[in-house]
Amino acid sequence: MLWINIDRTLKMSLKRQVYEQLRMKILRGELSGGERLPSSREFASHLGVSRNVVIDAYEHLLAEGYVEGQQGAGTFVAEGAYLDKDLKSRHISFLDTLDISENESKIIDFRSGIPALDKFPRQEWGKLAKRVCLEAKDAIFGYDYPEGRSELRHVLCRYLKRTRGVLCHPDQLVITSGATQALSLVAKLLLSKGDHVIMEDPITHEIQTIFSSAGGSLYGLPVDEHGMRTDYLPHNLSPSFIFVTPSHQFPLGSILPIQRRIELIQYANKTNCYIVEDDYDSEFRFQGSPISSLQGLEPERVIYIGTFSKILSPALRLGYLILPPTLTERCKNLKWFDDLHTPSLEQMTLARFIDQGQLESHIRKMRKLYQKRREVVRKSLKKAFGEKVKISGDSTGLHLIVEFINFDFTEQALTKINNYKIKVYPVELHTMQKGKHKNKLILGYGNLTKEEIEEGIYRLKKALEDNMVN
């Protein structure tokens, strides 16, 4: 209902107050041409004034041309009574709205971790979302428990057991609003000011921020072609936890072999700390045998973080935590005071999507697509740079690493490269100890077509040639 301020302590008559405020709203464009005013009866009861007050005010506005109307049809704001020049406050109909950023000129963006957005299963998801909304019990629309819907936790547990060797009971799962929330819950759960966190270096820059702003003191271990260098695990430290991306190190892309996994677990047992396993895109493994998740090897010590951002869409904001039973209660409590719980209808939609086998069939389809795209990246790089580049970290996922012989991606170089209408991201962005990975780029290809990849690499080649000359 229309909002108007009635102040009985003022000397101004009530009729005048209603009239003046409506007039100003029309002049300012807060009420726009063609909009219907509430009926005098309804409006009067809403304002707590007698109906005559509203009728008089409407008649006054009518007389002055601010509104139009006729007996029985209602009262409407007249066109052209709008004064304000600030277009931003005008009524923009939803369907007219253009998101300018989406129309930006055709920059080819090699950002990693973006799935093929045009391949989201719109039909299936939309249909399920509607069905859930129509068919779920009434209680689904009420407040829920912080750990999330039991239907989703059951289905997910079973799916993870079957496809990833994760050992868990539905009670150990907490559904989160994406992996980012899972990470920030882990930080709250395990970190006090000054606590040590052992991490791979390089590792996603944002994760460093989440842990360090929660008070953690970060201790980086170098990464080689087999992932975290477990032989560098420090013996004089009592870390709170070790954070690791064993299935596909981010950004370098290596896979942690079983021997190092065991070393990691032995270290965690010895120092009595947790291991946080971030498994963000291992569903897209193109070659090699699967290796047991750390969680499956030592469920009592490992906190496992999963997400649907890469296999479905980051816009859903759906992820999860698998926790040792000793940590679940505190985690649920933290989730409750963070945002109560993750939206229920989406959880139910996802549960059905998994239960009906649609998720696995979508993953299969996408794995084939991404494998093709990866081939295009590799071929294009070889064609453009031949022996001047080395490709790695490409066995899994939505990105690979390209290392250039004789070229460092300094800030200055990157700015120049951006002028060629491409966006590329250096590994250096994610390093703790600076200077060791200057010649490496992370190339994400999940959301780029064959043509875009080829054109993008071509532009990169042009950019680098020009840079070398200048």
Add this chain to the structure above:
Amino acid sequence: MLWINIDRTLKMSLKRQVYEQLRMKILRGELSGGERLPSSREFASHLGVSRNVVIDAYEHLLAEGYVEGQQGAGTFVAEGAYLDKDLKSRHISFLDTLDISENESKIIDFRSGIPALDKFPRQEWGKLAKRVCLEAKDAIFGYDYPEGRSELRHVLCRYLKRTRGVLCHPDQLVITSGATQALSLVAKLLLSKGDHVIMEDPITHEIQTIFSSAGGSLYGLPVDEHGMRTDYLPHNLSPSFIFVTPSHQFPLGSILPIQRRIELIQYANKTNCYIVEDDYDSEFRFQGSPISSLQGLEPERVIYIGTFSKILSPALRLGYLILPPTLTERCKNLKWFDDLHTPSLEQMTLARFIDQGQLESHIRKMRKLYQKRREVVRKSLKKAFGEKVKISGDSTGLHLIVEFINFDFTEQALTKINNYKIKVYPVELHTMQKGKHKNKLILGYGNLTKEEIEEGIYRLKKALEDNMVN
């Protein structure tokens, strides 16, 4: 794809490894009767082994009766090969799942803040959700900005301006995952350890927890029938902010008159602190004229928190913050590191729901319903307790306060009352200074039918009579 651990360092043959692990999965019920195994070609490529390894393992399982199959049709897990007695790990089809809590015997629950769950506009929302999923641009499925969709922020701004006298620009809005996240963002934004927060006493217990666990030192001001006692505002304190529920004090239900609002603003200006205005259910005002929001009076000092939990459904987890421009950047940053952003499809669905006028028409319908329910509560209370109770805080919202002459709701009394299959909530639960509101109950009626309210109050009467005797 099915997960299996292949370890080439073992002496066991690859065929045996595949066979053994499939067998165990079947015995444990992780693969259940009738489930289809992947084709040998697909599975072999997934495991990185030769196809013969898989064919041999399948044949072995077939010979032993673990699986069934025929040429061309595929291989299926046989029925009855399941050993594990732990029913929890069995495959529970999504549609068979029963949420036991929803089937609990008919306790009548006077919990406040729950809207009529059976009145959620399923048809309209479900239809819009599907349309958004089908029609939105591809980019909607990617990562978004932390402040939320610009479509929703524009539509919401306009709606708030028109219906609640809130003055804001879409850039000042941050869409949050419910009001709880908004509160925890405010805590992170404004509180350092030891900072003072002035609050009404009583005030929602969970909000006290959010602010105090963020390091805030809570300073309670008493509440009377006109809300916060602004004449008690301390002169020797430099608070970080004042938290207030001026439209419908929770729990006591009073509305803060304009004079006290002005005092509050003057105080905030003098002490240079913010005011956090929590407007959780003012859409359901049954009597009296609307009063300007604090935000509308002093947009530079007031942070406004709104939610769709009461007017639509708490399960959506949709809320928002309106911030003075000086605070928006930091708030977006905090939101990003909390959960990146609120789910995009739901934001778009809500934007359409508001833009098409469906929200306002839903609110109108619900206001009428809640007004009727409120009448039933009042009449039932009068009938049951006559002059022994005083009703207050009932001008707005989904709950009212009933004060009993001569009865204190001690923990013991409440336990006894619960035996009568009703749940009631004492105001004492939300007090900082204990002992002042012992004889008051909060009765929420949003999600109770006429019959449930009548029966519930009757049970309360019985419970109190028996309690008085014992």
